[in-house]
Amino acid sequence: MLNSIFNYFYQFLDSFSFLILAVAGLAIIFGMMGIINLAHGEFIMLGAYMFTILAKASVPLFLAVILGALFVGMFGYVVDKLVVSRLYGRPLDSVVATWGISLLLRQGILILMGPSLPGLTTPLGTFAVGESTYSVYRILLGVVAVLVLVGLYFLFMHTKFGLHSRATMQDNSVAQSLGINARRMYSTTFMLGSALAGLCGALYAPTMTITPTMGQAFQNDSFVTVIVGGADPLVGMALSGGVLGVIQSALSLLFGTFFGKMGLLVVAIIVIRVLPKGFSGLVEKHMVKGKR
Amino acid sequence: MKTKFKDAITTENICAVLVLVFFIAYPIISSAYQTLNMANFLITVILALSLALIWGYTGIFSYAQAAFYGIGGYTYAILCKNFTDPALTPLFLIGGVVMGFLVALFLGYFMFYGGVNDVFVALVTMCFTLVLETFLAQTAGSEWHIGAAQLGGFNGINAVTPLTIGTFPVKNLALYILALLLVIGIYLAMRIMEKRNLGYCLLSIRENRTRSEMFGYNTAFVQMMIFAVSGAIAGLSGVLYTSWGGYIVPSAVGMTQATMPVVLVAAGGRKNPTAVVIFTLFYLSLSQKLAASGSQYSLVLLGLILLLVVLFVPKGIIHSLFEIIDRKVVLPLKNGKAQAGGAAE
Numbered sequence: 003m004l005n006s007i008f009n010y011f012y013q014f015l016d017s018f019s020f021l022i023l024a025v026a027g028l029a030i031i032f033g034m035m036g037i038i039n040l041a042h043g044e045f046i047m048l049g050a051y052m053f054t055i056l057a058k059a060s061v062p063l064f065l066a067v068i069l070g071a072l073f074v075g076m077f078g079y080v081v082d083k084l085v086v087s088r089l090y091g092r093p094l095d096s097v098v099a100t101w102g103i104s105l106l107l108r109q110g111i112l113i114l115m116g117p118s119l120p121g122l123t124t125p126l127g128t129f130a131v132g133e134s135t136y137s138v139y140r141i142l143l144g145v146v147a148v149l150v151l152v153g154l155y156f157l158f159m160h161t162k163f164g165l166h167s168r169a170t171m172q173d174n175s176v177a178q179s180l181g182i183n184a185r186r187m188y189s190t191t192f193m194l195g196s197a198l199a200g201l202c203g204a205l206y207a208p209t210m211t212i213t214p215t216m217g218q219a220f221q222n223d224s225f226v227t228v229i230v231g232g233a234d235p236l237v238g239m240a241l242s243g244g245v246l247g248v249i250q251s252a253l254s255l256l257f258g259t260f261f262g263k264m265g266l267l268v269v270a271i272i273v274i275r276v277l278p279k280g281f282s283g284l285v286e287k288h289m290v291k292g293k294r
Numbered sequence: 295m296k297t298k299f300k301d302a303i304t305t306e307n308i309c310a311v312l313v314l315v316f317f318i319a320y321p322i323i324s325s326a327y328q329t330l331n332m333a334n335f336l337i338t339v340i341l342a343l344s345l346a347l348i349w350g351y352t353g354i355f356s357y358a359q360a361a362f363y364g365i366g367g368y369t370y371a372i373l374c375k376n377f378t379d380p381a382l383t384p385l386f387l388i389g390g391v392v393m394g395f396l397v398a399l400f401l402g403y404f405m406f407y408g409g410v411n412d413v414f415v416a417l418v419t420m421c422f423t424l425v426l427e428t429f430l431a432q433t434a435g436s437e438w439h440i441g442a443a444q445l446g447g448f449n450g451i452n453a454v455t456p457l458t459i460g461t462f463p464v465k466n467l468a469l470y471i472l473a474l475l476l477v478i479g480i481y482l483a484m485r486i487m488e489k490r491n492l493g494y495c496l497l498s499i500r501e502n503r504t505r506s507e508m509f510g511y512n513t514a515f516v517q518m519m520i521f522a523v524s525g526a527i528a529g530l531s532g533v534l535y536t537s538w539g540g541y542i543v544p545s546a547v548g549m550t551q552a553t554m555p556v557v558l559v560a561a562g563g564r565k566n567p568t569a570v571v572i573f574t575l576f577y578l579s580l581s582q583k584l585a586a587s588g589s590q591y592s593l594v595l596l597g598l599i600l601l602l603v604v605l606f607v608p609k610g611i612i613h614s615l616f617e618i619i620d621r622k623v624v625l626p627l628k629n630g631k632a633q634a635g636g637a638a639e
Binding site for chain 1: 355401404405407408410412413414416417418420421422424425428429432549553556560591593594596597598599600601604605608
């Protein structure tokens with residue numbers, strides 16, 4: 003009994019951390035700028051490549067993760083300067099443009115680096131509960147996911163940057179007239195979002211095969227999480243990550259991974275019909291009601 | 295009447311007539327193989343027009359056109375495998391179209407009545423397409439069958455009966471003519487609709503959804519219906535493709551295929567069906583030449599075209615060309631002819 007409860011908890015933590023880490027970068031870019039970065043999966047892929055190359059060059063893993071995130075963050079800055087910053091206020095055009103970037107990256111990496119990199123083995127070994135063994139690294143990923151959530155909460159709620167960014171999110175023009183440089187807020191956010199994508203890629207690199215198309219595995223789940231979560235990056239992300247994590251892990255345990263993935267989509271379609279603004283819309287409505 | 299005719303002389307219309315003449319002359323001036331190849335291009339034109347209808351006219355950005363295309367194709371193939379009588383194939387064609395319509399209607403109901411719009415439509419349709427491809431690709435086992443039709447995983451369904459009317463198989467030239475007639479029909483319907491109340495309603499939804507709703511239009515219903523019609527057109531394209539090649543595979547629903555209509559419509563000029571048709575022809579013949587020299591660069595080319603078009607010619611290449619020629623050549627010519635009238639204005 004205890005074993006199966008732990009087994010379920012482990013599965014849930016796995017789904018939850020995957021969803022949170024995959025969605026974090028996408029969600030803050032969307033919440034702040036209203037832009038969906040369709041190259042998000044490819045940014046994750048870049049992080050994984052950077053990490054693997056560094057790790058192969060025997061850079062300590064911890065450092066390789068940080069460097070991978072920084073590299074993708076810088077890459078995001080360049081992409082923002084060259085492309086995205088020209089498309090502020092044209093969300094559909096930015097969808098098309100970032101899709102172009104995604105195709106370029108995926109095929110470019112395929113041409114440059116070949117169809118796959120030999121991966122690393124999952125570090126940190128395993129531990130046993132009852133008869134089943136579990137990976138320590140996966141537990142660590144769960145901890146990192148929670149840390150990312152806490153870190154973002156601190157960043158948005160307790161720093162000057164967070165205050166400015168929330169102001170820009172709420173009313174762009176008023177924020178600008180009060181002296182906030184909205185363009186710089188946007189490009190910083192895009193850089194931060196890209197760095198989080200890189201972090202996700204670097205963290206998951208040791209657990210999967212490194213291929214140019216690996217980003218798609220993250221992309222679908224992260225889109226669903228953003229759709230279900232709604233516009234507020236923090237509340238939406240945490241809630242939808244939790245709910246979808248429960249659903250996905252339950253379906254995966256009962257019927258297999260494929261049904262877990264299908265379940266996510268079905269839930270997303272139902273949620274947008276019932277709660278068009280996602281979970282963050284629901285929370286906002288009740289909080290506002292409560293205050294009045 | 296005369297002024298009306300004069301108004302109709304625009305670069306777009308002149309090009310449309312030229313393209314029509316080209317299509318009619320094509321089977322005469324080229325080989326049977328080339329004609330069959332061009333029939334495939336025409337089928338892709340239908341797919342591109344289905345996206346132009348919702349994205350260009352109504353402002354709904356969808357990645358799911360390839361999914362509806364695949365659903366049409368798979369429906370046709372599955373029906374063909376279950377009922378082997380070739381005389382029934384026209385019914386299967388209708389079946390594929392209806393299936394595209396129904397699935398799009400279902401998806402559209404959830405999206406538009408749920409108040410989902412713009413970027414989120416792009417996301418939902420993309421997820422839908424991804425899941426459909428994943429699902430179809432994992433159906434390799436023999437337990438995945440519908441009636442007598444094995445879904446066949448990555449290999450898809452092969453040796454599908456071509457469309458047959460009576461006992462006459464619609465192949466080669468006949469298929470070309472059928473595809474051409476359908477393209478002309480859809481194109482003309484779109485051009486005529488542009489100047490009718492229905493078209494105005496679509497355009498007004500594109501320009502300002504809230505205001506259209508305030509004017510009393512049921513925007514969610516209109517969006518859902520036009521999305522479903524576009525799904526039916528994409529399904530039609532998929533059926534024709536399956537009949538053309540005799541097979542349908544999951545990669546017909548895959549990412550490359552899903553991107554194709556978006557690129558064609560965005561780069562040609564999404565508000566302008568003529569531009570879409572012309573760019574589709576141009577792009578397909580170019581990419582076929584490129585494929586001969588190494589297909590790995592064709593995706594890079596797609597990505598680059600998308601990026602450059604969005605950044606520098608957001609109205610689309612061909613559409614912008616039309617506007618430039620209209621301004622520089624056609625308008626001065628017209629004004630030159632009718633100097634007196636021009637001066638009065």
